[in-house]
Amino acid sequence: MEWSTHATATLQAAGYRRGGARAAVIEHLAAQRCAVTAQDIEAALSDEGRSVGRASVYRVLDLLAQHRLVQRLDMGDGTARYEPIVPGGEHHHHLLCDRCGRVVPFDDPDLERSIDKLATRLKFDVQEHDVLLHGACERCA
Helix, strand or coil: CCHHHHHHHHHHHCCCCCCHHHHHHHHHHHCCCCCECHHHHHHHHHHCCCCCCHHHHHHHHHHHHHCCCEEEEECCCCCEEEEECCCCCCCCEEEEECCCCCEEEECCHHHHHHHHHHHHHCCCCCCCCCCEEEECCCCCC
């Protein structure tokens, strides 16, 4: 199931009606490859001619987070980023360039297996995880 359909259906089942700002934020998030800030969302919607204020964007993001539809990521720079939580658990992790602020998503099946092995060894039921690696990107290194 596409994330935007899943998010809309989840909110409707919780009693929320489809609103213009909510629909715009959901559509925008569904088209993103990686985490974005509320400011990024506001600017992109404005560029598309959709007038959605920052407060509305934050309200929608808070609602989506409450229903576990987005993950809020703190990259250590004081600005939260958000990305959809895809049904089925598929996800990626992030590299953060501490010099230019560039965020690069990455997938690594070996890392996922290592996390599973660690959880088994420690007898810990890992519900979710996020890996953030700090350093310098190829442009800044």
